[in-house]
């Protein structure tokens with residue numbers, strides 16, 4: 037039997053090191069500020085939501101962590117703590133697009149609008165754009181935990197104070213509590229996916245084809261988006277070994293974020309929705325296959341993902357989490 041050739045994705049090497057990434061650390065804070073400038077939020081009790089970001093430079097690139105919690109009731113203050121190691125890994129994952137293998141064979145058709153960036157090269161610029169998407173996704177997922185009221189709910193109703201993205205210990209949690217936590221994770225992904233679609237679209241400029249880089253068409257724009265976001269979930273699959281009960285599996289998370297894109301496009305670009313989503317769905321399976329995102333490249337598995345996520349809306353109803361939801365103005 038003829039074996040199909042697959043690319044090998046080196047997340048974590050070779051050729052890149054933490055030294056290459058270090059100058060980009062300041063970007064994390066500016067991405068966060070940019071997001072908060074857009075999202076002004078208020079809690080159901082009328083208090084303005086304050087969210088603070090702490091980027092912890094542990095000096096150890098492999099220290100990967102991200103957490104969200106409420107730290108003060110009045111003023112309503114929440115903190116997000118993440119390590120530079122996590123961002124470093126997201127950056128490394130994005131480098132897959134800069135490597136020798138042509139994930140996007142049309143890369144030569146990208147036009148570099150900004151002359152000062154001509155020397156960097158199309159693939160590197162595309163990889164940088166993918167890092168922007170990955171970095172925004174991580175921050176928006178944490179911010180969504182705050183805005184959806186998850187940080188309030190776990191402290192007020194479940195008796196613990198931190199939502200930890202990489203701790204999957206379920207000891208002490210009942211099956212029902214695990215189900216709630218998992219639904220919150222899926223909901224944060226869904227919300228982050230909607231926000232991310234908006235931020236991505238607004239980064240493309242008025243013509244919707246890109247500012248620094250100009251894509252050949254809208255299909256190419258969203259094909260790139262699918263690749264960029266999938267690389268984040270391939271990374272999470274690698275970092276977590278696909279273990280744990282609290283988070284949906286990385287392939288389910290890819291599915292959730294792309295479902296949010298459907299919703300976003302339906303609302304904002306209804307005339308492009310069918311054409312783009314048909315392409316996106318096909319490419320989501322293609323990139324899953326190329327990068328080894330388990331469960332994402334088989335139609336039956338993808339259909340199962342959709343059905344398995346039905347519990348999220350049940351949990352939303354059962355917990356009454358909407359009464360904790362902050363409003364965005």
Ligand SMILES: [Zn+2]
Nearest residue numbers: 181201221224
């Ligand atoms: Zn989370």
